[in-house]
Amino acid sequence: MNKIRLVAVVGGAECSEQEAVWAEEVGRLLAELGYGVVCGGRGGVMAAACRGAANAGGLTVGILPGDNPDEANEWVQVAIATGLGEARNAIVARAGVGVIAVGGEYGTLSEIALALKWGKRVAGLGSWPLPDVFAAESPAEAVRYVLSGVDL
Amino acid sequence: MNKIRLVAVVGGAECSEQEAVWAEEVGRLLAELGYGVVCGGRGGVMAAACRGAANAGGLTVGILPGDNPDEANEWVQVAIATGLGEARNAIVARAGVGVIAVGGEYGTLSEIALALKWGKRVAGLGSWPLPDVFAAESPAEAVRYVLSGVDL
Amino acid sequence: MNKIRLVAVVGGAECSEQEAVWAEEVGRLLAELGYGVVCGGRGGVMAAACRGAANAGGLTVGILPGDNPDEANEWVQVAIATGLGEARNAIVARAGVGVIAVGGEYGTLSEIALALKWGKRVAGLGSWPLPDVFAAESPAEAVRYVLSGVDL
Amino acid sequence: MNKIRLVAVVGGAECSEQEAVWAEEVGRLLAELGYGVVCGGRGGVMAAACRGAANAGGLTVGILPGDNPDEANEWVQVAIATGLGEARNAIVARAGVGVIAVGGEYGTLSEIALALKWGKRVAGLGSWPLPDVFAAESPAEAVRYVLSGVDL
Numbered sequence: 001m002n003k004i005r006l007v008a009v010v011g012g013a014e015c016s017e018q019e020a021v022w023a024e025e026v027g028r029l030l031a032e033l034g035y036g037v038v039c040g041g042r043g044g045v046m047a048a049a050c051r052g053a054a055n056a057g058g059l060t061v062g063i064l065p066g067d068n069p070d071e072a073n074e075w076v077q078v079a080i081a082t083g084l085g086e087a088r089n090a091i092v093a094r095a096g097v098g099v100i101a102v103g104g105e106y107g108t109l110s111e112i113a114l115a116l117k118w119g120k121r122v123a124g125l126g127s128w129p130l131p132d133v134f135a136a137e138s139p140a141e142a143v144r145y146v147l148s149g150v151d152l
Numbered sequence: 153m154n155k156i157r158l159v160a161v162v163g164g165a166e167c168s169e170q171e172a173v174w175a176e177e178v179g180r181l182l183a184e185l186g187y188g189v190v191c192g193g194r195g196g197v198m199a200a201a202c203r204g205a206a207n208a209g210g211l212t213v214g215i216l217p218g219d220n221p222d223e224a225n226e227w228v229q230v231a232i233a234t235g236l237g238e239a240r241n242a243i244v245a246r247a248g249v250g251v252i253a254v255g256g257e258y259g260t261l262s263e264i265a266l267a268l269k270w271g272k273r274v275a276g277l278g279s280w281p282l283p284d285v286f287a288a289e290s291p292a293e294a295v296r297y298v299l300s301g302v303d304l
Numbered sequence: 305m306n307k308i309r310l311v312a313v314v315g316g317a318e319c320s321e322q323e324a325v326w327a328e329e330v331g332r333l334l335a336e337l338g339y340g341v342v343c344g345g346r347g348g349v350m351a352a353a354c355r356g357a358a359n360a361g362g363l364t365v366g367i368l369p370g371d372n373p374d375e376a377n378e379w380v381q382v383a384i385a386t387g388l389g390e391a392r393n394a395i396v397a398r399a400g401v402g403v404i405a406v407g408g409e410y411g412t413l414s415e416i417a418l419a420l421k422w423g424k425r426v427a428g429l430g431s432w433p434l435p436d437v438f439a440a441e442s443p444a445e446a447v448r449y450v451l452s453g454v455d456l
Numbered sequence: 457m458n459k460i461r462l463v464a465v466v467g468g469a470e471c472s473e474q475e476a477v478w479a480e481e482v483g484r485l486l487a488e489l490g491y492g493v494v495c496g497g498r499g500g501v502m503a504a505a506c507r508g509a510a511n512a513g514g515l516t517v518g519i520l521p522g523d524n525p526d527e528a529n530e531w532v533q534v535a536i537a538t539g540l541g542e543a544r545n546a547i548v549a550r551a552g553v554g555v556i557a558v559g560g561e562y563g564t565l566s567e568i569a570l571a572l573k574w575g576k577r578v579a580g581l582g583s584w585p586l587p588d589v590f591a592a593e594s595p596a597e598a599v600r601y602v603l604s605g606v607d608l
Contacts, residue, residue, distance in 0.1 A: 003221075004229050036230065061230060067246060067270070067389065069155075077156050078188065078213060078230060080247045085371065085387035086570060090543035091243075094219060095232045110569035114542060117562035118219070219541065237523065237539035238418060242391035258421035265414035266390060307525075308533050340534065365534060371550060371574070373459075381460050382492065382517060382534060384551045395547075398523060399536045422523070 004059050006038040007146060008096030010111045011045025011104040011127070019045055019103040022125045024052035025139035026100050031058025033147065038063065038095045040088065041072040041079060045102045050075035063092050090114055098146035100136075101127035121149035156211050158190040159298060160248030162263045163197025163256040163279070171197055171255040174277045176204035177291035178252050183210025185299065190215065190247045192240065193224040193231060197254045202227035215244050242266055250298035252288075253279035273301040308363050310342040311450060312400030314415045315349025315408040315431070323349055323407040326429045328356035329443035330404050335362025337451065342367065342399045344392065345376040345383060349406045354379035367396050394418055402450035404440075405431035425453035460515050462494040463602060464552030466567045467501025467560040467583070475501055475559040478581045480508035481595035482556050487514025489603065494519065494551045496544065497528040497535060501558045506531035519548050546570055554602035556592075557583035577605040 007030050011023060027037050027049035037053040039046040041062020050060040054075040062076035065088050069079035082088045089107060093099060093114040098121040101112050108127065115122050116132050123134040123142035136142035159182050163175060179189050179201035189205040191198040193214020202212040206227040214228035217240050224231035234240045238259060245251060245266040250273040253264050260279065267274050268284050275286045275294035288294035311334050315327060331341050331353035341357040343350040345366020354364040358379040366380035369392050373383035386392045390411060397403060397418040402425040405416050412431065419426050420436050427446035428437045440446035463486050467479060483493050483505035493509040495502040497518020506516040510531040518532035521544050525535035538544045542563060549555060549570040554577040557568050564583065571578050572588050579590045579598035592598035 002229060003224070003226075003231065006230070038232075059230070061232070063232070069247075072155070074155075077154060078158070078211070079155065080190075080213070080215070080232065080243065082243050082391075083246050083389035084243075084391055085389070085546075086573065087386075087388055087543055087546035089570075090541075090546065090566075091232065091234050091236075094235055095221075106569045106573035110546075110566045110573065113562045113566035113569060114545075117542065117566065234543075235541035236543055237394075237541070238421065239391055239394035239538075239540055241418075242389075242394065242414075258417045262394075262414045262417035262421065265410045265417060266393075269390065269410035269414065306533060307528070307530075307535065310534070342536075363534070365536070367536070373551075376459070381458060382462070382515070383459065384494075384517070384519070384536065384547065386547050387550055388547075395536065395538050395540075398539055399525075 004036045005150070006036045006061060006096050008092050008099040008111070008115070009037050009039045009045065009049035009102065010092060010099055010108050011102035012108065013042045013044045013046065015044035015048070015103055019126065020048040022139050023048035023102045026102065026142060027052025027058065028056045029139055029143045031056035033143070036061060038092060040065070040092055041076050043073055045104065047073035047075060063088050063095065094118065096120065097150045098122065100125070100142045100146055101133065103127055121146045156188045157302070158188045158213060158248050160244050160251040160263070160267070161189050161191045161197065161201035161254065162244060162251060162260050163254035164260065165194045165196045165198065167196035167200070167255055171278065172200040174291050175200035175254045178254065178294060179204025179210065180208045181291055181295045183208035185295070188213060190244060192217070192244055193228050195225055197256065199225035199227060215240050215247065238262070246270065248272065249302045250274065252277070252294045252298055253285065255279055273298045308340045309454070310340045310365060310400050312396050312403045312415070312419070313341050313343045313349065313353035313406065314396060314403060314412050315406035316412065317346040317348045317350065319348035319352070319407055323430065324352040326443050327352035327406045330406065330446060331356025331362065332360045333443055333447045335360035337447070340365060342396060344369070344396055345380050347377055349408065351377035351379060367392050367399065398422065400424070401454045402426065404429070404446045404450055405437070407431055425450045460492045461606070462492045462517060462552050464548050464555040464567070464571070465493050465495045465501065465505035465558065466548060466555060466564050467558035468564065469498040469500045469502065471500040471504070471559055475582065476504040478595050479504035479558045482558065482598060483508025483514065484512045485595055485599045487512035489599070492517060494548060496521070496548055497532050499529055501560065503529035503531060519544050519551065550574065552576065553606045554578065556581070556598045556602055557589065559583055577602045
């Protein structure tokens with residue numbers, strides 16, 4: 001039975017074109033390496049990461065703030081409607097073996113902070129410049145950094 | 153892109169042989185019909201339902217109370233470690249289009265109650281005899297009842 | 305420093321006159337005995353229990369489903385707006401040393417079930433007839449039952 | 457009936473002497489102005505803020521990560537044991553009309569981030585240097601800043 005390891009991809013529900021390109025590439029790379037993407041299930045960075053992963057045959061999981069699974073973006077395959085509001089950010093941060101942050105504002109920062117508190121690796125692409133966030137120069141570098149901390 | 157609809161299967165982390173047989177059959181039927189199983193990710197009924205689903209090629213999702221995805225039973229493919237304790241029961245009940253309860257004690261009852269509050273169909277196999285829980289006589293009947301309430 | 309022990313009072317956001325009378329009396333008795341009332345913070349049974357407690361000089365805590373503390377009924381002194389939706393029921397059930405259920409439907413049942421799972425005493429006044437729920441004949445009996453299980 | 461408005465005081469479960477002095481003074485000032493303190497209920501900054509508030513006759517509320525109210529520091533009067541782990545940070549951040557952060561590491565940062573996302577005022581004393589966090593030079597300044605954003 002294959003347990004599918006997940007990497008959290010976090011970022012804004014609206015994002016720039018550059019961020020969407022990065023997120024989609026992150027999703028694609030994770031899928032090609034056999035990892036699933038877990039995210040907040042909405043638009044922007046989340047949708048781009050899911051699109052990249054799903055188009056490459058990967059699994060996509062969306063942990064939604066609301067109570068309706070239909071709020072998920074169209075590339076989410078497994079939609080978990082939590083009804084918890086932004087408290088669901090804690091679940092997204094927990095659910096990944098590591099976190100890749102693409103841009104993002106305060107919601108994203110809350111996810112980064114919790115992941116770091118829990119000792120997870122966090123890579124950022126144009127994201128918050130925290131000391132413990134690895135500032136990646138490309139999606140490939142972000143993926144490499146996060147996965148190098150995973151026990152196989 | 154295939155969105156995978158989930159049905160929640162709930163019941164005790166320890167269970168009787170009869171309950172395990174029922175749960176495994178429920179999981180198998182759901183998988184054959186193209187539905188995923190979402191559950192609390194632990195042993196007993198949850199493990200049996202996941203085993204049935206996974207062996208039939210279905211997707212299995214475990215919403216765990218603790219913070220370690222390795223606490224999931226071996227047939228869970230997507231383990232979401234919430235760290236929420238039993239408050240995660242609310243997420244399990246929300247995540248399914250309906251709920252099938254196999255036996256179960258008070259944790260299971262909390263999931264049934266929330267699902268009914270949210271207007272979801274709940275079928276029981278040897279479970280709590282509530283007025284709005286359909287007392288199914290077989291796994292097939294439980295699955296039929298729950299899915300007959302789903303908009304396609 | 306006085307730590308204030310809380311008893312959870314649970315029941316419908318709409319209720320009958322009889323239920324309101326019972327809940328108000330429960331709140332009053334708890335306050336007179338030095339206990340605070342914790343509840344879901346809304347109307348019906350919750351408002352009546354808070355009214356009874358507050359009018360007798362007791363402390364009232366409302367654990368709200370939404371994100372706005374102004375949604376609390378007017379007798380809630382400490383409003384905790386969780387934003388968790390009905391997942392907040394788990395917090396209400398946890399927060400009391402025991403639970404008194406007055407009437408109530410499925411939301412109430414989820415709180416009773418979790419409290420019983422956690423080994424707390426639950427008394428009911430016209431509430432769910434579960435084997436481990438003490439069917440009290442009066443508010444005083446309900447209060448006595450729940451508090452007799454509390455270590456002083 | 458007096459509804460008690462709460463201000464969240466956040467910071468490390470261990471802290472420096474300077475941070476403890478600041479937090480205690482923040483608690484005292486809030487109490488004198490008629491506000492309650494809501495916090496994570498543990499030691500360090502949380503304990504110091506509660507001590508300051510309680511000694512000045514104020515109300516103190518602790519939203520605990522675990523399931524045992526006895527884990528609260530001794531100056532918490534109302535202990536809400538959530539069992540939610542660090543997901544309870546979201547409730548702390550929501551429960552205040554504003555947030556005062558004293559020092560703090562990643563858990564604190566997650567609370568600051570959520571509070572800012574929700575449009576609340578956040579003042580910091582030796583805390584995270586974010587653009588939207590007001591860097592206060594004294595407890596009085598922190599309290600003034602946060603309360604100046606509250607509708608009376």
